[in-house]
Amino acid sequence: GQNIDQPTEMTATEGAIVQINCTYQTSGFNGLFWYQQHAGEAPTFLSYNVLDGLEEKGRFSSFLSRSKGYSYLLLKELQMKDSASYLCAALDSNYQLIWGAGTKLIIKP
């Protein structure tokens, strides 16, 4: 079956760095998305990786290893507003997104 695994919850300190991991098993693979979702709001797009390597976008970076079925989202210089859930989603061979349950990130002062 198809599966996305990511930690349920993580805690980090304001100003620090945090890495949120995601492993995926899908029938075929056409890329990996990360979304941010604040409580009570809609998911918003953060990044898309289809090739191996690191994509940097400001304070956020996303890494992909296709051979390992692994991705991570790296958040630097954490701010209180980064408290949210981070959703990992893999695009399968039918170009449908398979979603993880999300990682709730708690930022402490």
Next chain:
Amino acid sequence: IAGITQAPTSQILAAGRRMTLRCTQDMRHNAMYWYRQDLGLGLRLIHYSNTAGTTGKGEVPDGYSVSRANTDDFPLTLASAVPSQTSVYFCASSGGRSGTDTQYFGPGTRLTVL
């Protein structure tokens, strides 16, 4: 309108009643999607449409139906609501038909079926 709108924002519904959740986008996107989001579970695809006039079933289509008469609108209908359909429903759209384009989400509809 800017982006995707959904209506209603929230609804409490008696079991057995019929309900239509509305979704409208103004980005001229080809593809549209309906998801449900339940606590502890990932977003699950209910139905999708790659272009106006076509629809497809997602992971959890039972009890739901959709139509795509035009590019902008993609309503989701619950023919006879059951308590297990209590959830937050998100509509999304993307520009391309291949699925690699970014999906943009509406604000969601919180539905409670009693």
